[in-house]
Amino acid sequence: MSNTTPTSRISGFHKLTIQERLNKVAEFCHLDDESRQQLARPGNLDPELADRLIENTIGTLSIPVGIATNMKIDQDDVLIPMATEESSVVAAVCNAARQCYDNGGFTTSMSGSLMIAQVQLVGAQDPSACRLKILEKKAEIKALCNACDPLLVQLGGGLHDIDVRVIHAVSEPMVVVHLIVDVRDAMGANAVNSMAEALAPHIESWTGGRVYLRILSNLADQRLARARATWSCDAIGGPEVRDGIISAFHFAEADPYRATTHNKGIMNGVTAVVLATGNDTRAVESGAHAYASLTGTYRSLTQWEIAENGDLAGSIEIPMAVGLIGGATKLHPTARACLEILGVTTADRLAQIIAAVGLAQNFSALKALATTGIQKGHMTLHSQNIAMMAGAVGSEIDRLAQRLIDRQAVRLDVAEQELELLRKQ
Ligand code: MEV
Numbered sequence: 001m002s003n004t005t006p007t008s009r010i011s012g013f014h015k016l017t018i019q020e021r022l023n024k025v026a027e028f029c030h031l032d033d034e035s036r037q038q039l040a041r042p043g044n045l046d047p048e049l050a051d052r053l054i055e056n057t058i059g060t061l062s063i064p065v066g067i068a069t070n071m072k073i074d075q076d077d078v079l080i081p082m083a084t085e086e087s088s089v090v091a092a093v094c095n096a097a098r099q100c101y102d103n104g105g106f107t108t109s110m111s112g113s114l115m116i117a118q119v120q121l122v123g124a125q126d127p128s129a130c131r132l133k134i135l136e137k138k139a140e141i142k143a144l145c146n147a148c149d150p151l152l153v154q155l156g157g158g159l160h161d162i163d164v165r166v167i168h169a170v171s172e173p174m175v176v177v178h179l180i181v182d183v184r185d186a187m188g189a190n191a192v193n194s195m196a197e198a199l200a201p202h203i204e205s206w207t208g209g210r211v212y213l214r215i216l217s218n219l220a221d222q223r224l225a226r227a228r229a230t231w232s233c234d235a236i237g238g239p240e241v242r243d244g245i246i247s248a249f250h251f252a253e254a255d256p257y258r259a260t261t262h263n264k265g266i267m268n269g270v271t272a273v274v275l276a277t278g279n280d281t282r283a284v285e286s287g288a289h290a291y292a293s294l295t296g297t298y299r300s301l302t303q304w305e306i307a308e309n310g311d312l313a314g315s316i317e318i319p320m321a322v323g324l325i326g327g328a329t330k331l332h333p334t335a336r337a338c339l340e341i342l343g344v345t346t347a348d349r350l351a352q353i354i355a356a357v358g359l360a361q362n363f364s365a366l367k368a369l370a371t372t373g374i375q376k377g378h379m380t381l382h383s384q385n386i387a388m389m390a391g392a393v394g395s396e397i398d399r400l401a402q403r404l405i406d407r408q409a410v411r412l413d414v415a416e417q418e419l420e421l422l423r424k425q
Contacts, residue, residue, distance in 0.1 A: 014056055018047050022058045044334055053328065065276055065338065066090035070097035072105025073227075073356050080357060081338040082272035087381030088374070089268045092364035093357055099236055100229045103311070106359065107228050108352035114160055114222035115183045115321060117192035117215065119200055121175040124209035127166045130175050133206050134164045144202060145179060145195040152191055157184040159195065177203060180222060185347040187280060187323030192216045218286045218321065221294070225320035225348075225355035229363075231312040236367065242312040244370025245363070249304035256298040262362070263292055263301050269361030270318070273354045277342070278328030278335025280321070284354075287319035302362045316359040320351035383410045390415035396422060 006028045013021060019040070026036050039059035042050070051057040068080040068090055082090050097105070124130040134141075145159040152158055163178040179199065181192045196214035204211050233242050252262035267288060271281045292301050307313040324347050329335050344350045368374045383401035389412055392400045396419065403418045404410045 018051055018057055018059070021056060025058055045332065049331060053331065063275070065334065067341070068093035068097065068357065068360075070094050070101050071353075071356065071360070072097070072101055073353055074106070074108055075104075078343065078353060079341055080273060080353060081276040081341050082269070082357070083276035083338075084268065084272040086268060087385065088378050089272060089361065091377070091381075092368075093269055093360045096360035096363040096367075099363075100231045100360075102235075103230050103232055105229060106356035108356055109226045110320075110348045110352055111224040111226070112222055113157075113183055113185075113188075113348060114180050115188035115192050115220055116217040116222065117179040117181065117196035118213065118217050119177040119179070119196050119203055119211055120213040121177065121203055121207060121209040121211055122172060124173075124175055124207050127173040127175050130207040130209060131164045131166055134175070134177055134203060135162065137202075137206060138162055140202070141179070141199060144199055145181065148194045148198050149191050152182075152184060152186070155184050157182040157186075157191075175207070175209065178217075183323070185324045186326055187283070187321055187329075187347075189216050189280075189283070189321075190326065218283050218319075219290045220283075220287045220319035220321040221291055223319055223321055223351070224291075224317050225351040226315070226317050227352065227355040227359045228313065228315035229356070229359060230307050231314070231363065233310050233312060236312060237371065239310070241367060241371055242306065242310075245312060245366040246304045246306065248366040248370050249300055249302065252300040259292065259298050259300050262365075263289065265365035266301050266316070266318075266358040266362045268365075269357040270354055273357050274322060276335065276338040277322065277350060278330075278332045278338075279323065280327070283321050284319070287321060291319050302359060304366070314359055314363055316355050316362070318355055318358060320354055322350050322354065323347045324350065379405055379410055386410055386412055386415045387419070390419050392419055 010024060013024065022036065022039055025031065043060045043062040045060045050060050063083045063085050065081050065083045068082055071078050071080055121130065141162055142159045146153045149158065158181065159179060160182045161180040163180065165176050167174050167176055179192060179195050181188065181195060183191050193214065193216055200211040200214050233239060236242060252259040267285060270284060274281045274284050288301060292298055301318050302314060302316045304312065304314050323329060324339065324344065329339065342350065342353060368377060383404045384397055386404060387397045387400035390400065400415060400419055400422060404415055407414060
């Protein structure tokens with residue numbers, strides 16, 4: 001055994017095969033055989049594809065894909081694949097959807113499929129005049145941007161509008177150009193980034209300033225997915241439950257500490273569908289949280305109120321930059337299969353479905369929190385997880401999980417003791 005400290009400076013790591021990289025990693029941190037074999041198992045993603053999707057691949061990570069049932073969206077029944085490691089998330093959507101199915105399910109809409117690219121111009125002596133100079137070039141800008149993506153234009157997309165602002169940054173005033181682009185069925189990052197990069201030298205020559213950043217904004221506030229639904233007051237347990245849900249919403253509206261958790265629950269549903277369809281979870285998440293803060297206070301992404309007939313009315317409005325073409329949506333075979341289950345043919349429809357899932361998720365969380373609390377429902381699955389963590393296998397898992405619930409002690413230490421007893425019996 002050598003005494004030298006292992007180094008993370010591994011030259012040419014990216015040029016190695018997956019197996020060779022794994023060997024290097026195993027050597028670096030003395031991975032045992034079990035971990036090494038686990039990482040070498042390819043799951044349902046071809047290692048060659050995994051190696052092309054990202055850099056320095058050594059393996060893949062499988063996450064369960066569950067199906068949310070009972071969803072009726074705009075009068076169509078739809079099965080929704082959700083990729084998540086968190087128990088209760090799929091069940092929550094199924095339950096919420098079942099409880100509003102007879103009321104007509106979810107009604108959805110979309111504000112548009114517009115994404116924004118930002119171009120940052122600094123060093124302009126006369127920023128206000130520069131702003132106008134750029135606005136005067138709108139037709140030229142449109143031609144330059146659309147020339148970057150003739151296919152998008154053919155499909156009815158392309159540059160829709162421009163907006164130019166002077167912002168007062170700490171260092172100096174900056175001129176910020178927004179290219180507002182209809183990206184149709186793409187997530188749109190590539191399309192708008194190419195346009196921003198192509199436009200940059202022109203903006204410099206029109207203004208005499210210097211362009212630094214040319215990149216999309218994830219605050220996709222011109223690509224809002226909307227969903228609403230009503231739950232019969234009687235079906236959800238009466239006025240007390242309804243009012244408890246509304247009070248929980250008011251709590252979130254008034255307190256960012258609660259709003260963060262409230263919106264986390266919404267994102268439990270949203271992210272699971274975004275991930276299952278191979279879309280960019282981080283883009284949707286950052287957009288959602290930024291949108292929730294647009295008033296200057298971090299607030300709820302959903303609204304809850306009493307409908308005219310006394311039922312509970314819920315709604316959600318959330319930026320939803322998802323696409324059907326490009327990236328993992330097209331390349332990852334599981335994502336493709338999930339899109340097939342959804343039967344979506346447009347990115348708008350996918351976005352609207354995701355918004356409905358977010359609303360459903362929030363309904364279930366608030367209902368549980370306003371009544372029995374979430375731990376009761378959570379415990380069945382959680383107890384099984386704890387049983388597996390304690391080492392239970394096969395039929396032991398359910399038996400041990402039940403013992404933990406009976407003892408009202410779903411804890412690892414108790415699970416380990418109980419497993420020992422169970423094996424002795
Ligand atoms: C847990 O993952 C999500 C909840 O905390 C959401 C909420 O509190 O609204 C239950």
